[in-house]
Amino acid sequence: MLLNVESVSHIYNEGKPNRCVAVNNVSLQVGEKDFLCLTGKSGCGKSTLFHMICGLLPPTKGKILFQDNDIWRQDEAQLALMRNAQIGYIQQGSGLLANYTAFDNVRLPFFLHKREGDGAERAAMLLERVGLANKAENYPAELSGGEQKRVAIVRALMNDPVMLVADEPTADIDEESTHEVMRFFSELAQEGMAVLVATHDMDILSYANRVFKMKAGEIGEE
């Protein structure tokens, strides 16, 4: 199993009057080639669960095994390397860095750890794949919302991760772009990547081979 989420909970403001259980005792297994959609209303805990899976937010309870390693038992350097090389994360919104061009945004993860080369060829290929080769030298502010999202998607793929985690990847793009993105994710899953998508758009669930509904921090039956 690529990912094994074991009875994970996350409580914000633990011990305070405004305590909030965002994720409650969630268990989930994800294998290679899985295309998993997590659906539910805003605030149901999807993003919190994804952040815990990506090593961005420690769980209050439970553990998350990624390739059989408890990710929250790793030191900072190991965790950073996992985020950089193993998991491609697409956050809500574009998440692009405004000071760098689309091309540099895409190849930025390549330089965050020691690697040979300059990543230019792969970055160019990825931008080509999402139809943005001609926008490589544009800064995020010069791109449309849909284009920014596509840049963020290919940036997550720069280091050829084994798992892609996308939080509301189609929230701010048009219908046509939405289906393009979902088809692209399907292709990635078919190529062997595990793809996890959080969405409240019911129209795109058909692309996934596994769908879970989340409600009040708890995950329902598949």
Next chain:
Amino acid sequence: MNHKKLTVFTLAFENIKRNRFRSVWLVILVAVFAFAIFCGTVLTGSLDNGIKTMAGRVGADLMVVAQGYEVDLEDTLLRSEPSTFYLDGEVLEGVRGIAGVEEASSQLFIASLDADCCTVPVQLIGYDPESDFTIKNWLVNVWDGALGQDDIVVGSLILAEPGDQLVFFNKVYNVVAKLDDTGMGFDSSIFMNRHAAQVMIADSGRLSADELKHRDDLTSAVMVKLSKDADAQEVAAAIQAEYPQTDAVVSSDFMRDIASRLTDISKLTIGITVLLWVVAVMVLFFVFSIVMDSRKKELGLLIALGATRKKLARIMLLESFVITLLGAICGIFAACLILFPFQTLIAGMLELPYLLPSAQVIFAYMMLSLGVTVAIGPISSLSFIRKLSKTDVYSLIKEND
């Protein structure tokens, strides 16, 4: 496509370049504080240096002037305010005869209203090279010739060099030497043979022919050196008893009194400078912290992409280092453009003994100002990154959402 590698340097420079407005304002802010602390430190150091060297420059144990002219003497010695005042020439011989007086020499002060060396009146001091024991002590460092009737020695702030000629009251004088800085009125003074000074007064028509006829031994001040066991106060009292129309000023008291007043001013300037340093450090630290705080989301995104906090620290350190270095260099350079070319003007405005410290001390001040201002940016960045390590990445990414 030919793309450069993304390194800590390129990322930091890209951040500076793309946030031009923020970067320029930060550079200006750092420059202003670097300017202020370097100027403040040099001014304080110069005043302190001026006060310290002042006493050693007078060279006489007692100074005898016409009654009521003590203030004029202080103006002449300290503030280069030209004065012309006289006492009876017979006082010199009389003073020489008083018990406890080892040597006495007269000086003649003339305020020149115009000269081609200077845009302001200068103080001409005539001294007797034969009997002098004050001026020649420090003149010997730069010149050891005999001062002729047409020779003059200029203070460090006079715009003339040895070999030049200057005209006073239509007569040409040869500059034979230039003195080192003293931080006192001497820097704006011109020294000449006492007899030549007397002739100059006659030529200037400042005194009537009738007055001059009886006053070929015109004197402004008699400088007195006491014998070893003589008591300055007793000798001063004896001189004043003998010549009631004079004031015999004890140099040590005179200088101590001036030094005490100047020390109070010096303490105030030191206090202001220290305050300036503290305010500069606090404001810069605060501003850099605010700038860092506004970049939480950006830093969170980098961590989410796999950057270690060490890598982030290196990018942020470099960015803040470049900004503070640029600002500090600009500020200190601007300060140099004002402090050094306009030192005469500054000294004139302060009306205090103002003597720039040695080049080594100024360099040390420069390095200190540069070091402190340059360090603030990186230190506040490091402090922010440290604080960041206690915050989970999720909260950083959510910042400003």
